[in-house]
Amino acid sequence: MSEIIADEEVENILAEIRDRVRSQGLPSVSESTEDNEPSGHAPLAPRSLEQAPNPSANEVVAGIDSYLTVTSRAWDRLPPLVSNRSGSMARIELWVKRQIKRATHWFTWEQINFNAAAHHALRDTAEALNANQHALVAARAETEALGAETDTLRAEIESLRSETGAQRSLLQETQAAVKAQGVASKADFAQVRAQVNARQADDESQRAAQRNEMEARLGAITREMRDRIEHLQDEQRVCFKQLSLEATEASVLEDRARRHTEKVIEELRACLDQEKQ
Amino acid sequence: MSPPKDNLYQRAGIDNEAEFYRTKFVSDEVLDGRYFKALDRFDIRFARTMWVYDNVRAGSSVLDLGCGAGMLALLKRKGVTLTGVDISDECVISARRNGYDATYQAKLSQLPFPDASFDYVVSLDVIGHIDFEEKDAVLAEVKRVLRPDGVTLHGIECTDHSARKNYDEMTPEELRRFVEIDGHVGLETEEEHAARFRRFFTNVAWEPRYALNLSSEEFLKQADQYGLPFEDDFLDYLRGLSHSERRAFDMAMGYVFNKISDLNLRLPKSGLYVFLKAADVSPGPFYNEHRDRSGLFSSDGLSEPASDAESEATCLDRNAQVTFDDGWYEPNVLPPIARWMNRVGRVRFRSTGLSEISLDLSTHMPNLADEPLGLELFLNGTRLCALSLYRHGWLELRVPVPETLDSTSGGEFELELRAERTWQPRPAKDESRDDRELSVAVCNIVVK
Numbered sequence: 001m002s003e004i005i006a007d008e009e010v011e012n013i014l015a016e017i018r019d020r021v022r023s024q025g026l027p028s029v030s031e032s033t034e035d036n037e038p039s040g041h042a043p044l045a046p047r048s049l050e051q052a053p054n055p056s057a058n059e060v061v062a063g064i065d066s067y068l069t070v071t072s073r074a075w076d077r078l079p080p081l082v083s084n085r086s087g088s089m090a091r092i093e094l095w096v097k098r099q100i101k102r103a104t105h106w107f108t109w110e111q112i113n114f115n116a117a118a119h120h121a122l123r124d125t126a127e128a129l130n131a132n133q134h135a136l137v138a139a140r141a142e143t144e145a146l147g148a149e150t151d152t153l154r155a156e157i158e159s160l161r162s163e164t165g166a167q168r169s170l171l172q173e174t175q176a177a178v179k180a181q182g183v184a185s186k187a188d189f190a191q192v193r194a195q196v197n198a199r200q201a202d203d204e205s206q207r208a209a210q211r212n213e214m215e216a217r218l219g220a221i222t223r224e225m226r227d228r229i230e231h232l233q234d235e236q237r238v239c240f241k242q243l244s245l246e247a248t249e250a251s252v253l254e255d256r257a258r259r260h261t262e263k264v265i266e267e268l269r270a271c272l273d274q275e276k277q
Numbered sequence: 278m279s280p281p282k283d284n285l286y287q288r289a290g291i292d293n294e295a296e297f298y299r300t301k302f303v304s305d306e307v308l309d310g311r312y313f314k315a316l317d318r319f320d321i322r323f324a325r326t327m328w329v330y331d332n333v334r335a336g337s338s339v340l341d342l343g344c345g346a347g348m349l350a351l352l353k354r355k356g357v358t359l360t361g362v363d364i365s366d367e368c369v370i371s372a373r374r375n376g377y378d379a380t381y382q383a384k385l386s387q388l389p390f391p392d393a394s395f396d397y398v399v400s401l402d403v404i405g406h407i408d409f410e411e412k413d414a415v416l417a418e419v420k421r422v423l424r425p426d427g428v429t430l431h432g433i434e435c436t437d438h439s440a441r442k443n444y445d446e447m448t449p450e451e452l453r454r455f456v457e458i459d460g461h462v463g464l465e466t467e468e469e470h471a472a473r474f475r476r477f478f479t480n481v482a483w484e485p486r487y488a489l490n491l492s493s494e495e496f497l498k499q500a501d502q503y504g505l506p507f508e509d510d511f512l513d514y515l516r517g518l519s520h521s522e523r524r525a526f527d528m529a530m531g532y533v534f535n536k537i538s539d540l541n542l543r544l545p546k547s548g549l550y551v552f553l554k555a556a557d558v559s560p561g562p563f564y565n566e567h568r569d570r571s572g573l574f575s576s577d578g579l580s581e582p583a584s585d586a587e588s589e590a591t592c593l594d595r596n597a598q599v600t601f602d603d604g605w606y607e608p609n610v611l612p613p614i615a616r617w618m619n620r621v622g623r624v625r626f627r628s629t630g631l632s633e634i635s636l637d638l639s640t641h642m643p644n645l646a647d648e649p650l651g652l653e654l655f656l657n658g659t660r661l662c663a664l665s666l667y668r669h670g671w672l673e674l675r676v677p678v679p680e681t682l683d684s685t686s687g688g689e690f691e692l693e694l695r696a697e698r699t700w701q702p703r704p705a706k707d708e709s710r711d712d713r714e715l716s717v718a719v720c721n722i723v724v725k
Contacts, residue, residue: 227670234671238637239613241721245592 013079018111057133064126071119078108284408285444285463289456295365297460298406302345303367307608308375310353311595315573316603320524321492321531325401325432326351328538328552331568332430333357337396340422342385342415343403344368347375354572354597360395362388374610386414390422398422398429404470405434407463416477428556429478435485436464437548441503458502467551478555482563488547490534493523499549520713524603538564573597593626593722600625606713615639615720617713620699624692628724631683631690635675636722640666641715642700651697652717657686658693666717694719 081097083090101108291297317323326348333339335355341347344361345368352359353376361372361380369380383389385407398419407415419429444462447455456462465473467485474481491499493515499505500512518526537544541564554563574597593599594614604622608614615637616622634656642650649667653660654676661676696716 231670234639235612237673238639238671238721241637242594242613245721245723246595248590249592249595 057129057136061126061129061133064122064129068119068122068126071115071122078112284410285452285456286408286460288449289453289462291456291460294460295367298345298363299365299367301460303365303371304346305610306346307610307614308347308350309595309608309614310351310376311597312608312614313351313354313573314601314605314607315597316528317607318570318573319528319531319535321490321495321527321534323351324486324490324531324534325552327535328432328564329399329401329430330355331538331565331570332428332554333397333399334567335569335572338394339397339399340388340390340395341372341377342398342400342419343406344372344377344380345402347372347377348401349399350375350377351573353378355569356572357397360390386411386418388418388422392421393424393427394422396424396427398427399431401432402434404431405464406460409463412463412473413476416474420477426556426558428554428558428560431553431555432486433470433551433553434459434461434464435467435470435548435551437546438466440548458498466548467546470551470553474553474555479557480560481553481555482560483551483553484563485544485546485550486534486552487550488544489537490530492530493518493526520711521603590723590725591628593624593724594720596626598627606715609718611639611718613637613720615718617715617718618694618696619714620696620716622694622719624722626690626692626724627688628690629688631678631686631724632680633675633677633725634661634692634722635673635725636719637671637673638666638717638719639669639671640717641669641702642666642698645669650716653695655693655695656682657691690724692722 081094081101083093083097085093286292286294286297318327329349330351333352333355334357336357338358339349339352339360341349341359341361344363347361349359349361350372359377361369361377362383362385363369363372363380364382364384366382369382373380381389385403404412404415423429442451444452467483471481471483487495496507496515497512500507515523515526541562552563554560594616601616602623602625604619605624606617606619608616634654638652640650645667649665651663651665653663654674655661656678659679659682661678662674664674666672694717699714699716701712702715
């Protein structure tokens with residue numbers, strides 16, 4: 001009798017496990033990730049990353065671990081055959097239970113395998129959840145780091161913005177100064193242009209005066225050169241005339257010397273003739 | 278005196294002797310014998326030339342040693358063959374231009390002539406410019422080129438050791454200043470010169486000269502540059518003389534100089550200058566050995582009557598029969614060779630059948646455009662023409678001669694030019710002392 005009771009308890013436990021497993025039938029990871037809606041029958045299903053930072057997620061994983069101790073118990077061993085009766089009743093009961101056990105072995109064995117598969121699935125799911133949890137923690141840390149970096153960047157951007165503002169104001173001041181300078185330069189330029197125009201006019205007049213002076217000097221030089229050339233020509237004329245006169249004198253002297261010599265020769269010849277006679 | 282052994286020219290800072298003597302002797306002065314005015318035989322400037330002139334034989338060959346610009350060109354009036362040699366190429370050209378028959382550039386100790394080439398070897402103011410080391414070589418060359426019966430004549434600057442420092446006693450600065458004056462690097466006493474010549478020639482005669490007679494210019498030079506002690510008031514008097522007064526002074530000095538020679542008076546040594554005559558033959562008289570001055574008054578042939586062809590035109594510039602009076606200054610190379618005239622200049626000449634006178638004239642007178650220069654031309658006192666020069670340059674003037682003048686002249690003519698005014702070319706320049714009163718320069722005076 002006690003053995004029967006024990007079988008019933010086992011059956012109840014199994015039934016309870018089966019129900020629980022069925023009611024908590026684990027969805028595929030892809031489904032869970034794609035479908036972010038929480039399932040009423042699967043409270044331990046992973047949530048979206050946005051929900052991961054929820055602090056109750058660790059507790060859910062811890063619950064799954066506790067469940068896994070139960071499922072593992074159900075998986076790796078069957079409950080012993082027990083009976084709350086005593087004596088023959090208890091033996092009968094245990095015998096019956098053994099018979100039933102043997103008779104339902106085809107079923108229980110299948111159930112055990114199913115349980116084992118469910119256990120393994122749960123365990124893998126828990127590991128996956130743990131991994132996700134770790135990834136979430138890492139992502140959170142990274143996000144926090146990114147947030148800090150973002151804050152730093154934001155601060156930098158803020159400082160840059162303020163600096164840009166300062167520079168913009170400086171630029172505006174500079175622009176204003178340049179504009180003022182431009183105005184002043186324009187006035188200066190106008191003044192310089194007026195001066196240049198005046199200078200140009202002066203230069204023109206000076207150039208004209210210089211041109212006139214140069215032309216006058218050129219004229220004077222030309223006249224002087226003409227005078228010099230005339231003077232030289234005069235001088236040459238007189239020199240040539242002098243040379244001509246000297247040449248004439250030389251030829252006259254030569255002619256006279258020749259005549260004198262001829263006369264002397266004639267006289268000598270006459271003397272010789274006289275001596276011969 | 279112990280002559281220093283190094284070159285005194287170099288010690289005195291004279292690197293180029295030829296250039297040094299070119300600057301001393303080459304000028305625009307005309308020494309051509311054809312332009313020589315007979316009256317200048319009395320000018321003290323020509324006293325040395327006249328000594329040589331009266332000592333060379335007509336028609337002989339003469340070598341002028343260190344001819345310079347041609348101071349002996351007058352010898353051509355004696356019909357000599359005149360050769361010149363000098364270290365300066367410009368002097369050689371100048372002497373040739375002044376009528377030398379041939380001139381050569383050469384060192385006097387290396388004469389470019391064969392042995393026994395000349396009847397006379399003459400030098401004036403040369404031996405005192407020859408370095409002591411070279412003197413004997415020069416005299417050896419003189420003896421070599423002189424014919425055995427030749428005579429050598431020299432006018433030599435001297436020194437007086439008692440009155441003047443020897444070269445080796447002078448400081449470098451004193452030596453530089455002394456040599457720079459005239460280039461005297463070989464001054465010796467009269468006796469030292471004579472002794473040197475005696476080593477080469479048998480007969481040597483010498484006479485100290487210029488102890489009494491110097492030109493006004495030489496008086497001042499000896500006082501100012503050589504420090505000879507003349508009286509200050511006398512020097513001041515000389516400094517104050519005008520050109521014509523200086524000429525009168527020089528003429529008087531020259532006249533006395535010639536008379537001393539003519540009278541054969543021996544002067545005491547002065548340490549200034551010596552005439553030296555040397556030969557291997559027995560020497561003739563020291564002065565006037567071959568005196569014949571007829572050439573100074575007539576040039577060869579031109580004294581003879583001209584033939585018909587020649588009588589067409591006669592140039593008076595170089596005609597010895599023509600007399601240019603003292604209104605004319607000595608000729609200058611302007612060019613051409615022309616005579617500057619004072620305010621009035623006269624030319625006396627003989628001619629038959631005079632119909633035209635032509636001449637070229639010019640002036641350098643300033644401000645001619647503002648104040649033209651008036652000129653008048655007279656022939657035998659009759660005015661032929663009057664004209665005004667209003668521009669510089671040469672003017673060819675042709676003046677016809679009236680027949681009445683020609684017929685009444687008897688062949689004797691006096692051409693007279695009168696200028697309205699004169700000017701002094703460089704009156705403010707003390708160095709030149711050229712205070713001549715000039716009006717016009719005239720040349721190519723041709724009579725037909």
